[in-house]
Amino acid sequence: MRPNKAKPPVEPTGRFAYEGLERVFHEKARLGIMTSLVANPRGLVFADLKELCHLTDGNLSRHLQVLHEAGFVEIWKGFHKNRPQTLCRITHEGRRRFLEYINVLETVVQDALHAARTEPAGAPGSPNLAEGWSPA
Numbered sequence: 001m002r003p004n005k006a007k008p009p010v011e012p013t014g015r016f017a018y019e020g021l022e023r024v025f026h027e028k029a030r031l032g033i034m035t036s037l038v039a040n041p042r043g044l045v046f047a048d049l050k051e052l053c054h055l056t057d058g059n060l061s062r063h064l065q066v067l068h069e070a071g072f073v074e075i076w077k078g079f080h081k082n083r084p085q086t087l088c089r090i091t092h093e094g095r096r097r098f099l100e101y102i103n104v105l106e107t108v109v110q111d112a113l114h115a116a117r118t119e120p121a122g123a124p125g126s127p128n129l130a131e132g133w134s135p136a
Contacts, residue, residue: 020104043089
């Protein structure tokens, strides 16, 4: 007879699903755009946003279009010193949803850090498996 080993606790169903991670924000360029705009609620002109996010005109335009269609960003056209300007601003809904997204992202980071701190002794990345298991 084998000794009775305690089973590790099982997480509740969906514990690591992170439902609040919205795909529209979960892309490097859009994450940078939204972070820039949340930090500058009065808005940023296209050229400044492009520089802050290190994007090309075409890439920034496309990502702004996605965010605008989702209702998270406003695009304003105007003139400054007789030159056309595009002003980009985060909407109230965009700010609310992005901050919710960031809260969920913080949970992901906390979960990952907790897992890293509680890693069992032995080689990193090789979990202690129950008897009878071998690599595939």
